[in-house]
Amino acid sequence: MTDRNATLFERAKTVIPGGVNSPVRAFKAVGGTPRFITRAQGAYLWDANDQRYIDYIGSWGPMILGHGHPEVVQAVQAAIAEGFSFGAPTEREIELAEAIRRLLPSLEMVRLVSSGTEAGMSAIRLARGATGRPKIIKFEGCYHGHADALLVKAGSGLATFGHPTSAGVPPEVVQHTLVLEYNNIAQLEAAFAEHGEQIAALMIEPIAGNMNFVRASVPFMRRCRELCTEHGALLVFDEVMTGFRVALGGAQSVYARHIPGFEPDMTVMGKVIGGGMPLAAFGGKRAVMEQLAPLGPVYQAGTLSGNPVATACGLATLRLIEQPGFFDRLAAQTRALVDGLCAEAQRAGVPFSADSEGGMFGFFFLPELPQNYAQVMTSDAARFNRFFHGMLERGVYFAPALYEAGFVSAAHSDADIDATLQAARAVLAQL
Ligand code: KE4
Numbered sequence: 001m002t003d004r005n006a007t008l009f010e011r012a013k014t015v016i017p018g019g020v021n022s023p024v025r026a027f028k029a030v031g032g033t034p035r036f037i038t039r040a041q042g043a044y045l046w047d048a049n050d051q052r053y054i055d056y057i058g059s060w061g062p063m064i065l066g067h068g069h070p071e072v073v074q075a076v077q078a079a080i081a082e083g084f085s086f087g088a089p090t091e092r093e094i095e096l097a098e099a100i101r102r103l104l105p106s107l108e109m110v111r112l113v114s115s116g117t118e119a120g121m122s123a124i125r126l127a128r129g130a131t132g133r134p135k136i137i138k139f140e141g142c143y144h145g146h147a148d149a150l151l152v153k154a155g156s157g158l159a160t161f162g163h164p165t166s167a168g169v170p171p172e173v174v175q176h177t178l179v180l181e182y183n184n185i186a187q188l189e190a191a192f193a194e195h196g197e198q199i200a201a202l203m204i205e206p207i208a209g210n211m212n213f214v215r216a217s218v219p220f221m222r223r224c225r226e227l228c229t230e231h232g233a234l235l236v237f238d239e240v241m242t243g244f245r246v247a248l249g250g251a252q253s254v255y256a257r258h259i260p261g262f263e264p265d266m267t268v269m270g271k272v273i274g275g276g277m278p279l280a281a282f283g284g285k286r287a288v289m290e291q292l293a294p295l296g297p298v299y300q301a302g303t304l305s306g307n308p309v310a311t312a313c314g315l316a317t318l319r320l321i322e323q324p325g326f327f328d329r330l331a332a333q334t335r336a337l338v339d340g341l342c343a344e345a346q347r348a349g350v351p352f353s354a355d356s357e358g359g360m361f362g363f364f365f366l367p368e369l370p371q372n373y374a375q376v377m378t379s380d381a382a383r384f385n386r387f388f389h390g391m392l393e394r395g396v397y398f399a400p401a402l403y404e405a406g407f408v409s410a411a412h413s414d415a416d417i418d419a420t421l422q423a424a425r426a427v428l429a430q431l
Contacts (some may be wrong), residue, residue, distance in 0.1 A: 004048035008036040024060075029401040030385045035392075040067035042411035045397060053397035054416050058407040060399075061209075061241050061271035064330070064359055065320055066411020072275055072316040079312035085304060092315065093306035099318050100273065100281060103248060106263035109289035112281045112306040116240035116270035117145025119280040120203070122300045123268050124149055127201035127234045129298035130288045135195055137202040137233075139182040141211035141373030141403075144203055144238050144268070154179040182208060182372045183220045188227060196231035201266075206251035209241040209405035211376045213355050213362020214369075218258045225262060234288065240270035240280065241405065244318065246358035248327055254357060275317030277310035326410065330359040333417060334408040337361060340421040348428035350383070361406045376403060383431055390427030396420050 012019035020026045020034065027034045035047035043066055045055045058064065065072060079092075097110040113119050124136055124147065136149065144150045152162030152174040162177040164170075178195065180187045192199065202224055208214040216224070228235040242251040249256075250269075256262040266288065270280035283289065293299045304310075321327070338354040338361050345352030354363035364370060365380040365387070384402040391398055396419075399406055 001049075003033065005033045005036050008048055009033055012036075024399075024401055024404065027400045029381075030388045032389060032392075034400075035397070042066040042068070043409055043413070043416050051395065053392070053395050054412070054420055056396070056398050056406045056408065056420075058409055059271075059276055060404075061245055061360075061407055062274060062276045062317075064245060064272050064407070064409055065275070065317060066409040067276075069316075069320065069411075071320060072313060075312045075316035076277070076309060079309045082308070084309060085307055087303065090306065090308050090311070092308055092311045096273070096306075096311045096315050096318075097281075097283075099315060100269065100283065103244065103318070103322070104250060104252065104267055104283070106252060106265075107267060107283035108286040110281050110283035111289065111292060111300065112279065112311070113300075113302050114278045114280060114304050114307070114310075115145070116238075116268065116280045117147055118302065119240065119268045119270055119282040120144040120150060120238060121147035123236055123266050123282040123284075124201065124203065125300065126282070126284075126288065126292060126298050127236060127266065129296070130291045131200040131232065131234065133198050133200040133233070134176040135178060135198045136176060136200055137178045137180060137188075137191060139204055139208070139373075140179055141182055141214065141376060142203075142205040142208050142238070143210035144205070145240075148173045149177055150203075152177045152179055154181070181374070182211075182214060183217050184372070185220055185223050188220070188223055192227045192231050192233075196227070196233070199228075199231060199233040201234040201236045202228055203236040203238055203268075205238045205241065206255060207242050207246060207357055207360070209360060209362070211370075211373050211403050212364060213360065213405050214371065214373075214376065215355070215357075216255075217371070218255070221255050221262075222259050225259065225264075228265070234265040234284070236266045236268065237264035238268045240268055242357075242360065243267070243269040244272040244321060245360050245407070248322060251357075272317060272321070273314045274310050275313040277307070277313040278304065279307065279310035279314050321410075327358055330408065330410055331356070333412055333414075334359050334361050336414075337408060337412075337417050337420060338363070340417065341424055344421055344424045344428050347425070348431065350428050350431050351380075359408050359410075361408065363406070364402070386431060387427055390430065391420075391423055394423035394426065396423050
């Protein structure tokens, strides 16, 4: 039987670079042939060979309700019937901004855009414009989209300026970006001591989903907040992945449980708030947000920003995840998966650790949960790749890279979790 995924991949590569429109989809890290998806429903994807998979990617986070939730489909169909895009304000954009503000009380104002990259890039420009300062701090292993200033790896020495991680980014573009080690309080304090008055913003993934799943420790997060306040820098939470995914109030509500009154100064959002449609956002206090055009001097714009079909999808999604008990059930299902995987790995004698918060999880072929990027990268990549393909062959689709997080949806049933753990038992026994 012909493998239609392989046929499609060969054809795609003749016209699309690498055959994909986003690199991680090409399976480069794990090898093999990417699955070309034809349709999705609930917790499942079907590929071009009509093979069904239990989906733990969920479009990298957005599909928290599962694919094709009837109420979301209905809302999108109703919106489409009224028009695709107007390039003019609509009431629904106000409704979505008000819903976001209600769920994230740290925000007073919100600007809607079309991708997490656009939101992160705009937040950085706004932070620099609002403070009049050039420097930003980010952390190794955190990804904030592909804006030039954020494609940077750690400099040679402590708190030295970054070097580009991508061709096409001139060194001068990243000269103001400091890259520090995640969870390293000493480095953080040294950077602020040396550059504090020059720092516009510290941007962080509060639970780092781009190095799989690494939590910022409470002491570390407390120092981020204190040092930003002390030096007049803005604490920017990149919640594109964690927002409305780890808790209804995002990761900031998780840290507020441990640090009384904790709030970031700005939040970057995406994924879940679009429900699978191109929609992202950034928000913060009024004094900062009103620096944005057309009111203030910081320019930012977008043809499809606040698109009426995308906002309908996002609003329907938020309304459904706000329902009582939604996150309790989702967190319990995700924890059942994670605990089950750990139990199966222990049974097989395979070094393994895993963690979850709400509907987001990560696992490592390491005996202990890593605390930073360097530790994540000591994972046994070959073993991960064998596990990934073993599970894929058994109809379970995890992220095709060891540095990516995983996602459970409200549509994942107990039977789906059990089937996943049965498959894991078979695969881990072979590792
Ligand atoms: P987008 O521009 O891809 O919508 O968002 C960029 C972004 C910003 N911030 C965080 C914390 C993110 O996780 C992302 C995007 N995440 C990746 C998954 N690691 C999207 C998948 C992909 O690149 O195809």
